[in-house]
Amino acid sequence: MAKSDAIPAPTVRRLSLYLRQLELYRETGLRTVSSKQLGESLQLTDAQVRKDLAVFGHLGHPGIGYRVEEMIGRIRRILGTDRVWNVALVGAGNLGRAFASYRGFITKGFNITAVFDADPSKIGTVMPGADPVVVQPVSELAATIGLRNIDLAILAVPMSDAQAIADQCMQAGISGILNFAPMALRVAPGATIINVDLAVHLEQLSFRVCELRR
Amino acid sequence: MAKSDAIPAPTVRRLSLYLRQLELYRETGLRTVSSKQLGESLQLTDAQVRKDLAVFGHLGHPGIGYRVEEMIGRIRRILGTDRVWNVALVGAGNLGRAFASYRGFITKGFNITAVFDADPSKIGTVMPGADPVVVQPVSELAATIGLRNIDLAILAVPMSDAQAIADQCMQAGISGILNFAPMALRVAPGATIINVDLAVHLEQLSFRVCELRR
DNA sequence: TTTTGTGAATTGCTTCACAGCA
């Protein structure tokens, strides 16, 4: 049945956006929301919103809309963020420091519990964050990942090191990698990699600006 | 005719990836590349690659493939990065510092020529980067954008300030904004906004890991 | 009324498969 059908990737992306918006609504005290309202907040059609939310089965209430609190719980369950993920951060440079100190991660259920770097001058220093973490050498990566309950890794390392570090992570049993090095990494079976290239986003912006002027 | 047709969004996204890969090929001295090779490097089918590259009209050479150097030029021209964009960075926190010092931006044609922050203790300090820039108060944003030739802005500010800053940027004549605050910003006509939410990427990763285990 | 859920229609993207060129 519909329950076990794979959720389309565009829908999953939007689920994250719905969740963010619903959490904003909750802060303002809103209890229910219609597909029309939600769609307007996110620049989507109401039909799109309803189709997306139909992955949960019947959850909306005709004439009323969707209960904010209920939807938040359901979306988190689908996304797998109804729990806390322990995350390893590799790379204690500027980008790494930005991640470690970003409050949004912990409120979303991602807890950076270990930080690694190859630079000896950084090892032993403290990364400020949800709970501050001492920077460890990359050589301790495998052992630490195995010891603590770490499933995800954020890679904020130079391109030249990225594949080697990713391989180490996957060998150590990491299930998912969020890679910020500007290259597509080879992925081992049983693991998942999402590549985020910040320069690519600027290029897309450049294109859209040119397109608008055309 | 085909020339003036809009390029599909998925194709534009992939053009950035082709460009990155082609620049890697160039470094290794490769002169030509087939759609099959390029596809394998990026996990795409050869047909997909050819369809995408067909936006340029006839550029491939049957029996030979595509000339690396030529393709790089063509893609940059389409993306609008065959020139240097002056970019304003708003927010001199950890994330802002990461952008300012990221070498990838300048090699792609994005030059951070001004940095702004609301925090008085940051103003007057120097942000290290391609050419180091002194942090200015946000009050000088409009004047500086008008004075220098600044078309794009990167927003690395708290959610609470993001919309106000974006409005100021657009009023000052900015054409494109890359927003890292975790909310969708309202956009003025004639401007473009791309929203990048780092926590959303982690959620997508979480989902994919759960899915894989299912 | 308002608003959901959903088949049907539509639009858009990807893959196939092959003619044509080097």
Next chain:
DNA sequence: TGCTGTGAAGCAATTCACAAAA
């Protein structure tokens, strides 16, 4: 032979439009 370019086919996502529920 090796490879491109592209119609045609196939598949996926979005939008439409309306019956049903509150």
